Amino acid sequence: MARAGSRQTGTQRDHQAQSERPADSSALVPSRRQYLELKQQYPHAILLYRLGDFYEAFDDDAHIVARDARITLTSRSFGRNGRVPMAGIPHHALNYYLSRLLAAGHTVAIAEQLSEPGRGLVERAVTRVLTPGTVAETALLPSTENRYLAAIAPLGDRIGLAWVDVSTGEFTTLELNGPSRADLLRDELARLNPAECLLPDTAETMDGIIGHITRLPHWHFAPKRAAAILCEHFHTQALTPFGCAELPGAIGAAGAILVYLQQTNPALLAMLTSLRTESLGRTVWVDAATRRNLELTRSLHTGGTRGSLLSVLDHTKTAMGARTLRRIVSQPLRDLAELQRRQGIIAALVAATRVRHHLGHILASVGDLERLISRVTQGLATARDLLQLKSALEGVEALLGHLQAAQAPALRSFAENIPSCADLAVMIEAAIIEDAEGVRIRPGFSPALDQAREAIRETRQWLASLEQQERERTGIRSLKVGYNKVFGYYIEVTRPNLPNVPPDYIRKQTVANGERFITAALKEAEARILSAEGEIEALERAALTDLCHTLTSHADRLLQTARRVAELDAFIAMAEAAVRYNWVAPILDESDCIEIVQGRHPVVEATMTHQPFIPNDCMIGGDGPRILLVTGPNMGGKSTYLRQVALIVWLAQIGSFVPAERARIGLVDRIFSRIGAHDDLAGGQSTFMVEMVETATILHQATRKSLVILDEIGRGTSTYDGLAIARAVLEDLHDRIGARTLFATHYLELTALSETFPGIANAHVEVLERDGRVIFFYTVRPGPADRAYGIHVARLAGLPPWVADRAEAVLAELTNTRPVAMPAPPQEEHIPASPWEAGNLRGPYQLPLAGFPPPPVACQAVAHELAALDLSSMTPREALTWLFAQQARLRGHATHQVGQ
Known part of the structure; x- marks a missing residue:
């Protein structure tokens, strides 16, 4: 993260050096003088200067654009001033290259031609300034994700955090305090994934900041100054209506965002019609590692949405609905009343199949109303955009009609919270017409135009x-x-x-x-x-501008409507998933019991098309054990079971139905997940170090109301070290924290803890061993596993047979056991099976002349394979080939033993 900030600082140094370069203005050609005057106004931005069909960058800007937009660097002569570096972007490909420059963290100022080319110098002016976090153009934004600009305001023992999506008008602030405020900030930033972060110029760069760092003068974050700016923008006397009057850090961060937007693109401010203040007490606290491990919105395998929890739920019809669903999935709640409200709406939609289908069909015609309103408020909307807005508002009225006519009270109540904009649709209808001449201002709307x-x-x-x-x-x-x-x-x-x-x-x-x-x-x-066409064009622009201004005065109502419709789209998607995958409504309460009957993994089940998913139960908390110790072989389903329980709780606490026969979820305050192995070599952390950092976070932050998922703690170090760490973690979770915990491990020694710790119970994934093969049942049963079956799983993974055979021999040596099918050696003369065993005997030992006996496991394996052969289906050639292979295998094994 630090590299992004330092890179931008280097770019700023380039721009500063360029702006300080002396130039004799009298010796400059007019276009060069005009460019330098514009550049002087935006010294810290890349200036793209429109020249005909190209947007040109000059001087140091040209080198930066050529490097980061990956285009050719050329040069141009400006008379006596000589040649200067130049990099040009074709006007029709501007958005493509802009996205590259913004992704690299640059601020871009675009100078357009304001007069027609002809005699004299073409008039030019900067019409747009774009930064990574202030992009509102739909073509430059991911349609189903929010692009956030965040501001961080450190203030003593508080940290203010605010964020805005200028393309949708979402504007939120939050204040973090207490000793863990820095950790909370990192986790919130991981959830938001902002494209740009604003920091005071006096603040140190903090760990975990995501996005490109932009420094602002520290006085823009001052609470009093920020409060005045916010009150002026929202036309209020105080910030009490927004819930942040007593949160100086939150006020400072929100005020800094307004100042930054005023500096970069004032037209965006019209979209900010309200400010929402969040409280961590209302939401479930989730750290970045848990979000990654549970694959909520991004799959570790695909790197995208496919394979994540979001992909199972996302049946939305609009881009704004998809963004709302992503926010819902990313932020589980502790607010029981709000969760029950969501659950009631989804239940009503599940029951009303016809209504759900009608609503979905209408939503498809509404489109991305949020970002369409953004174009209107910026004055960028065309006549066709306004016609599309009219169609969308008419679709909203149709939605309201279906909701108001529904039998379910939850749907009728939801309709009451959707403001009607029928009058605005009528206004647009009176202004815009589409006929044989195209989309234009309707005759009668503007007398001068007529x-x-x-x-x-x-x-x-x-x-x-x-x-x-x-x-x-x-x-x-x-x-x-x-x-x-x-x-x-x-x-x-x-x-x-x-x-x-x-x-x-x-x-x-x-x-x-x-x-x-x-x-x-x-x-x-x-x-x-x-002459008349020029006049008509000007009058049409004026009429459109007046209409956009009138609609902008209703932006608050329009945005409320858009957000409610997007929320409806998200709820319909969740209802569709519930119907498609046979999910049920869980019982939610404030108890500390998690009871899941016949639960299923939502993502795994959705991908299994040719066979059923094996369901399992889970009961922890309440009057039962608070820690479930899960043992069993790899590939047996332990990790799936752990994630399954966590995702069911997660779904319940976003208001969704869950994949189970029935479920009762006592709300959790925090969810922790330590699953999987990965390293952070760039950050100087090995796999084991990452594992321990994540485990330490859990032990420091978990409470009795939390849900903790731990998988294979201690596996990154030696056996005894790992076993000791795993046991100590278990004891701390049991004795001090008391969190509801699922703990998967291969350390079978830990299963004995259930005899001395009343809050720990054993469970295992069931397998069956037959004829040297392991059959996985993927069911979780009470009690501990009898063994790990690691070598069996290695065989399934394709480990060469001779290596797997040798592994079984080594395992027999290490555990001082012998394969059951082999006779024991004479008791009167025990011959050690290996030098390792001889070295561990008490007292001196004299090696016999015959040396150590060869391990019999290879012979046993050949016998097993011979018994498993289907001789009736083998050809003579196949039989001879198999015999030759086994003979070579036995000879090689004997040679290996003699060499030892």
């Missing part, structure tokens, strides 16, 4: 009849009246008819098959048309 159109209509009618009039006047039947952007209107005559051209025709251009002419009347009509 007059301009009427004035040009007569001239166009004259032009339409001119061709026939001139054919009759000149007798030239092939005469044509045409138009192009370079020469305007013209009369074209083919070469054979040139002798018949009247004297009032003025030659304008020679073409391949004739000549083009103009007349004084034609030129006068052209002037009238061009």
